[in-house]
Amino acid sequence: MTKKPTKAASSSADRAKGRADATQGIDDAAPASNRALRAQERRAAIVEAAMEEFIARGFAATRLDDIAKRAGVAKGTIYLHFKDKESMFEELVRIVIVPVVARLNALPPPTGTVRELVEAFAGNFLKEVIGTRRGDLVRLIVAEGPRFPSVADFYYREVVSRGIAGMRALIELGIARGEIREKDLARFPQILVAPAMIAVIWQSLFARHAPLDAQEMLRVHLDLIFGERRTT
Amino acid sequence: MTKKPTKAASSSADRAKGRADATQGIDDAAPASNRALRAQERRAAIVEAAMEEFIARGFAATRLDDIAKRAGVAKGTIYLHFKDKESMFEELVRIVIVPVVARLNALPPPTGTVRELVEAFAGNFLKEVIGTRRGDLVRLIVAEGPRFPSVADFYYREVVSRGIAGMRALIELGIARGEIREKDLARFPQILVAPAMIAVIWQSLFARHAPLDAQEMLRVHLDLIFGERRTT
Amino acid sequence: MTKKPTKAASSSADRAKGRADATQGIDDAAPASNRALRAQERRAAIVEAAMEEFIARGFAATRLDDIAKRAGVAKGTIYLHFKDKESMFEELVRIVIVPVVARLNALPPPTGTVRELVEAFAGNFLKEVIGTRRGDLVRLIVAEGPRFPSVADFYYREVVSRGIAGMRALIELGIARGEIREKDLARFPQILVAPAMIAVIWQSLFARHAPLDAQEMLRVHLDLIFGERRTT
Amino acid sequence: MTKKPTKAASSSADRAKGRADATQGIDDAAPASNRALRAQERRAAIVEAAMEEFIARGFAATRLDDIAKRAGVAKGTIYLHFKDKESMFEELVRIVIVPVVARLNALPPPTGTVRELVEAFAGNFLKEVIGTRRGDLVRLIVAEGPRFPSVADFYYREVVSRGIAGMRALIELGIARGEIREKDLARFPQILVAPAMIAVIWQSLFARHAPLDAQEMLRVHLDLIFGERRTT
DNA sequence: TATGAATGAGAGTTCATTCAT
DNA sequence: TATGAATGAACTCTCATTCAT
Structure with missing residues (x-):
């Protein structure tokens, strides 16, 4: 997934990238990137869960609570990655579609x-x-x-x-x-x-x-x- | 009092009016059918309004308040014609589609x-x-x-x-x-x-x-x- | 209290006034004005309760839940009288101060x-x-x-x-x-x-x-x- | 390590800096006091920032996030210096007022x-x-x-x-x-x-x-x- | 010691539904 | 039959607090 971090997620994502480059090849870089990795995983889980819920219920009928539950995160965590429900939906579509386009271009x-x-x-x-x-x-x-x-x-x-x-x-x-x-x-x-x-x-x-x-x-x-x- | 006519909004309203004209002159029928007539008109107005709103916003995002306002009736009146929002939607689609089918058959x-x-x-x-x-x-x-x-x-x-x-x-x-x-x-x-x-x-x-x-x-x-x- | 109805409350308040005038002196006007009366009482209760809570806790720390409870109404009822917490506070001060000014003028x-x-x-x-x-x-x-x-x-x-x-x-x-x-x-x-x-x-x-x-x-x-x- | 200096925000920060200059050159003291120094500075920055925010918004409406941002520290750091928001506020007033009293006494x-x-x-x-x-x-x-x-x-x-x-x-x-x-x-x-x-x-x-x-x-x-x- | 991602209780607000009039 | 004020469950979003790093 090509990184296209939200404002909220950007700082951690950017820093993670920077650090990873700096400590390239050094074993104990693992814990440092673990954080960023976990953040990425969480974000991916949210995207995945949100997609399922939006598809199953449509935008208005989808509850953030359910997305959180399905993604295995707390409700508040969603807001670390997305500004609000609307922009989450908009970004989501982008996130899912971008690789499709990439493949079309190849x-x-x-x-x-x-x-x-x-x-x-x-x-x-x-x-x-x-x-x-x-x-x-x-x-x-x-x-x-x-x-x-x-x-x-x-x-x-x-x-x-x-x-x-x-x-x-x-x-x-x-x-x-x-x-x-x-x-x-x-x-x-x-x-x-x-x-x-x-x-x-x-x-x-x-x-x-x-x-x-x-x-x-x-x-x-x-x-x-x-x-x-x-x-x- | 036909409670649940399987006629489309507009056509039923038109027909109802026609009927009223037809029964003109029968004294004791007039007030009675006036009632029914008004009820029919209200129902038709609700169907019409609901359709507009559902199309514009989708099911979940549509407010009964807006439907009522657009139909020119009170919110409670909707519940005299439909059990609840869900069954209203289901019935609605039927009501609107029936004349389409009728035309296809002709x-x-x-x-x-x-x-x-x-x-x-x-x-x-x-x-x-x-x-x-x-x-x-x-x-x-x-x-x-x-x-x-x-x-x-x-x-x-x-x-x-x-x-x-x-x-x-x-x-x-x-x-x-x-x-x-x-x-x-x-x-x-x-x-x-x-x-x-x-x-x-x-x-x-x-x-x-x-x-x-x-x-x-x-x-x-x-x-x-x-x-x-x-x-x- | 000089009527200075909110938009939300205005329609009922206005109508109440109109009806009261129209039915002046007629006994069965009671039930009609009862409604408006009850609405006025509720509104007054909300104002009273809100004042107490705002004074006791300040604006930010006051919970609408507590105001509702103290006023003996449901939370949603507050929104029939006031647009939101902020404008409730602003209006409240006006409502309470107006009679003070009136007295000063006398x-x-x-x-x-x-x-x-x-x-x-x-x-x-x-x-x-x-x-x-x-x-x-x-x-x-x-x-x-x-x-x-x-x-x-x-x-x-x-x-x-x-x-x-x-x-x-x-x-x-x-x-x-x-x-x-x-x-x-x-x-x-x-x-x-x-x-x-x-x-x-x-x-x-x-x-x-x-x-x-x-x-x-x-x-x-x-x-x-x-x-x-x-x-x- | 003086944990709770009874000095005002600004003055303590200034003085702390002065002290650091004074102890310059003492090798094994430097790193130790550097630590304490930094802690003092952070604390002073938090006090200063918190004061500004509390004054601008009042207690309830002030966000610890904003205090941290203004003070240039992480949110968690605040909790190394103060038990919670309430006791921070209480301590703060004391910290800021003490020098006032001191001056009155002089x-x-x-x-x-x-x-x-x-x-x-x-x-x-x-x-x-x-x-x-x-x-x-x-x-x-x-x-x-x-x-x-x-x-x-x-x-x-x-x-x-x-x-x-x-x-x-x-x-x-x-x-x-x-x-x-x-x-x-x-x-x-x-x-x-x-x-x-x-x-x-x-x-x-x-x-x-x-x-x-x-x-x-x-x-x-x-x-x-x-x-x-x-x-x- | 310092960080800030994660948490989740709790707040304001909305709205389908009810029911006294 | 028609009304719309009243309800309160349910929703989105915030933010004090914690804790692994």
Whole structure:
């Protein structure tokens, strides 16, 4: 997790870093960094617990008491790391999303056909997002976005706009290579990812009633775009 | 005294008024139905107000005080119509959704090509859902669904499953008539509506950053499915 | 008590007044005004209780819980009458001081010598302020004034400046009549009341260690100003 | 290691520094006294900081965190010097008041007329108390006295009773020498200092609205007691 | 000796729900 | 039937105090 300390946590975090560097290689540095380490662990535990609770209950219905209990810390400890409930929520989303963005930026080497690229990407999405905590996060953002414009903004800026741009590039490549016939698709990359989004939402709302084979659905959707796959 | 009409806010209010007009002139009925009439109006006002507030703030953050104020009734009056906040929310969604279902059932006469049918449907959806209160309702259900399984269930049963079934029928018709080539599409009617759903969500979260021309997007999507439209 | 209702309390207070006027003389007005009456009583009880607690503990150390308990109401009821703890304190001082000012304005008929007037005034002060709740209020204002400028301002405007002006008028009359020799006294009416203030503070802090005969002290002070009294 | 010096904050700090310079060069004493020295300095800093904060906010509203920050020590360090917040406050007042008493005891040689003595005293009071931190301390004691009887007791015993006794002695001298005519004044020395006290309070509460020329007021008051001064 | 992260009791405030009118 | 004052449980946030380092 890339350090992005709260004001409250910054001093200890910074100092910890400094000290660790200074005592690099010296055994008895352990106790010094133990403190910082424990602080990091606590912070991580709070983030983890808060995420679970926010996803399970939404922002307003989540009790800080429950987050504390789940994280195994005292109520007051939360306030050593976050200013208040609101900014905790906002920061949380950032904290959880940043590594996602990082991974998106670590582009896979563009080899093979565009369809293969998109399939690889979709496969990854299936595994890592649909039906997972990460998927619930998406639903959380959809749910709370209007009340937390800064969260929606952040999510748009960091994830959506980049994702859209990436998709558009892929689509244009596909068009240039003749893999995609529908030229206007480049104007609406949302169409490419729409079924994936629907799958995310479907899983958390309706999976009970009618399980959805997301993988198959994506395949069909890609057939629509790239033309039917020959007999594999 | 119909205590719990399964009619939507507006329509029930309108009908109630109509009835009052109809019974005009019957002396001993007038005062009695006046009472009922007023009760109906109040109830409708509460439903309307509650919907606005729930959409704007979500379930937990909505105050009954605000609903009462907006509806122009006293706080206690709400409890004459609904058991408590939770069951009010659950009932509310039902009340608002029922007329939607009713309209869906009043199928438009299936004339013309399948594409024309779907386009008509999509056009209606564009006008009546995307960027409207009704669209926000969809987002509200996505947001609160996990905490209100009964709401999600109801929505699935009354709207989603029927909608899916209807789409499937259309798709099969399209396949039979040769308008749709991708045969597997019938297995995932979700693909047909996915961009529409995405448009709904996009409007309430990201319209500010990047307005989305939903109409055009739907057209492109239909081109994908039905093959490109010739020059008009 | 001149009605000066809080925003929260205003509606009920106003309506109560209106209704009371409307139903003047009609017996069954009782139940209607009972409500308003009870509300007034509650409000008065809160004011009374809050005053006691604030005097006993100061602003910061006073618990709303204790005020509620002492007033015999629920904690939430306080918020029907006052916006929050701070504005409750500020309003409280106003509420308690207003009748004091009213009484000051109801000037006693200026008969007899200036010394007699001043003695009458001092006698009243002795009876009504020194060693009473009212005296404690003065100490409370001294204590909290710097943290509640609005309170200090109000007290200065309504009580201190008027009191000073009144004293100055009396002193000038005394000088004109030849009862007071020290002409510069009119420039510092504070001197006239200083021992009275000291007596107020003394009673609440040191009475235990060394009781102070305030009456005698004031007499000696007046002798200083008016010259020794002959053997009456 | 003198644990609880009975010296005032500032003076002890200054003196401590002086001592450190004096013991410079004694090898094995240096580190030991360095420790004690640092401790003394810290303690003095805490006392100073605490005084400022208590005066500015009162006892209950003062945060130990702020005291620590202002003193440049960690929160925990305070507890190495004081048992808890309450006893810190009580001790503090003692620490700050002791040097005042000491100075009072170092009586100036009684030369000249009584009026001159009193004027010298009043002049000193004007300079050192009215409108200064020391004056605020008086207000603090008035404010917190009822909640800290031990503070009020201490202040009475060490300052008030001695001051009263001293004033009485002066007054009696004045009467004996014929400078003061009003014999009963000796029974109420409070009258002599009352305007000075009023000036202290006035400065911190009302100076903004109506500045008070304390020096002139005291002069007028002394004229009242000693008779008008001739044209110097 | 000094630190400051951690604690958790306790404070102010809100708001769903009740009930006398 | 309708009201809205009253309730008090429950929530967020603060801060004196402790203790491992």
